[in-house]
Amino acid sequence: MSEQATTTTLTEDECWEVLDAGSVGRLATAVGGDPEIFPVSFGTAARTLYFLTKPGTKLVEMVVNNRVAFETDAWDDATATSVVVKGVAEIIESDADVADAESSGVVPFVQDGKNVWVRITPTHVTGRRLTR
Amino acid sequence: MSEQATTTTLTEDECWEVLDAGSVGRLATAVGGDPEIFPVSFGTAARTLYFLTKPGTKLVEMVVNNRVAFETDAWDDATATSVVVKGVAEIIESDADVADAESSGVVPFVQDGKNVWVRITPTHVTGRRLTR
Numbered sequence: 408m409s410e411q412a413t414t415t416t417l418t419e420d421e422c423w424e425v426l427d428a429g430s431v432g433r434l435a436t437a438v439g440g441d442p443e444i445f446p447v448s449f450g451t452a453a454r455t456l457y458f459l460t461k462p463g464t465k466l467v468e469m470v471v472n473n474r475v476a477f478e479t480d481a482w483d484d485a486t487a488t489s490v491v492v493k494g495v496a497e498i499i500e501s502d503a504d505v506a507d508a509e510s511s512g513v514v515p516f517v518q519d520g521k522n523v524w525v526r527i528t529p530t531h532v533t534g535r536r537l538t539r
Numbered sequence: 540m541s542e543q544a545t546t547t548t549l550t551e552d553e554c555w556e557v558l559d560a561g562s563v564g565r566l567a568t569a570v571g572g573d574p575e576i577f578p579v580s581f582g583t584a585a586r587t588l589y590f591l592t593k594p595g596t597k598l599v600e601m602v603v604n605n606r607v608a609f610e611t612d613a614w615d616d617a618t619a620t621s622v623v624v625k626g627v628a629e630i631i632e633s634d635a636d637v638a639d640a641e642s643s644g645v646v647p648f649v650q651d652g653k654n655v656w657v658r659i660t661p662t663h664v665t666g667r668r669l670t671r
Contacts, residue, residue: 412649412651414649431612433567433576435568435574435575435608436567436569436574437569437572437573437574440572441569441606441625442574442606442607443567444608444610446612446619446621474573476567476573476574482563482648491576493573516614516619516671517546517669517671537648539649
């Protein structure tokens with residue numbers, strides 16, 4: 408099947424289709440020179456990413472107010488699609504910001520009422536699709 | 540369902556069960572102070588991770604001879620399991636090393652014969668499972 412393998416670069420609109428349809432991604436940070444990676448349940452609204460996490464966690468410490476790289480992917484037998492978002496993460500607290508976040512439809516894996524919202528404002532979005 | 544939600548820390552053996560059963564993960568690096576994240580199809584052999592990639596790619600540049608953080612996860616309706624491996628990545632070329640890598644059973648998404656093997660030697664393996 409190697410002859411038919413192709414790599415397609417996604418347009419920004421196509422990247423957002425993948426992001427809008429996604430629910431699980433991973434967040435990478437580089438605080439202190441070492442990489443860290445965390446799985447997150449995420450949602451999107453107005454081309455912004457949102458997720459919920461617990462206050463005081465390592466994830467919050469490492470991610471907030473730092474540049475992050477976020478990735479989500481979708482695989483089936485014929486295609487592998489991956490989208491990477493570079494951006495800046497911050498905790499949001501104002502009612503207006505939280506209303507925007509809630510409109511993202513994110514469903515945390517565990518809902519226990521002790522979560523804080525994190526917003527990732529994208530600076531760069533890229534994606535590609537491998538087809539075999 | 541919040542009352543029943545639990546978080547379990549996996550033992551190292553349990554982490555390796557997840558890694559040995561996994562096939563898709565993501566690799567994070569922190570070269571130059573900025574995070575990067577890449578999806579990879581991986582395999583394991585003797586508690587070492589292996590994947591194939593193309594020579595000369597950004598992934599190779601960013602990852603090789605650097606500390607990396609690798610994550611794989613498994614989700615179903617009731618549980619979300621995530622394992623993170625910290626380690627050092629390097630390209631391997633010797634026949635003995637490549638034989639070890641081939642024993643990992645990794646199947647790259649696209650096989651086109653132009654790949655190089657990357658080995659991740661773990662320094663730290665952690666995992667947790669959320670149950671709801």
